[in-house]
Amino acid sequence: MAAGEQVTLLDSWASSFGMRVRIALAEKGVKYEYIEQDLWNKSGLLLQMNPVHKKIPVLVHNGKPVCESLVIVQYIDEVWKDKAPLLPSDPYQRAQSRFWADFVDRKIYEHGRMILTTKVEDQEAAAKKDFIDTLKLMEGELGDKPYFGGETLGYVDVALLPYCCWFYTYENILNFSLEADCPKLNAYCKRCLQKESVSKSLEDPKKIYDFALMLRKKLGVE
Secondary structure, three states: OOOOOOEEEEEOOOOHHHHHHHHHHHHHOOOOEEEEOOOOOOOHHHHHHOOOOOOOOEEEEOOEEEEOHHHHHHHHHHHOOOOOOOOOOOHHHHHHHHHHHHHHHHHHHHHHHHHHHOOHHHOOHHHHHHHHHHHHHHHHHHOOOOEOOEOOOOHHHHHHHHHHHOHHHHHHHHOOOHHHHOHHHHHHHHHHOOOHHHHOOOOOHHHHHHHHHHHHHHHOOO
8 A cells, every 4th residue: 555545444343345345455455444333323424424325334545435335345446456356357257247246235135134124924935045046046156166256356255255244144043054055155155264354354153143133123123
């Protein structure tokens, strides 16, 4: 990082979106200041830096805010382009990477949000099957590659990997086993956690589960 550069991340520890940014910064070797945000009592700094959505994560680079996790990851890849490229150089491959990262947001995040905010008895068996089928689609795209982008960790991996520490919560609430239903995806998560840039950016799954239970209690959907 160039001398005099200031990089700050406004984030919340359990946020899968924030974890994406943490992984990307770790892959690039970028040093930054981390400022934890209370999402129930939003700070003046967060509201100033993201007045549109008022959400984390926000990357503040030399005083300029960048919002929305996938936008931030692309920004990081473009600014610190000399190390660990996340998006492929080929336009078609870049488009495919963006497609699958968008799929993670539209399907896996949305399923996860429903799991967290809906009473267990109201979650139909069809919803559980749909979630597992979504994970199987990701598994099919991964195939036998070590990472979604091939031989090195890339954009789609950064988009998906934060859910590795949330799967334990989803498994417990929906009563399924990632290892039994999606063994390749389960092995992929374990393999990626051997990378320091991933392991130090993700949270303990059991700590996430406790947080999820607290959140469900707060929402009245125990």
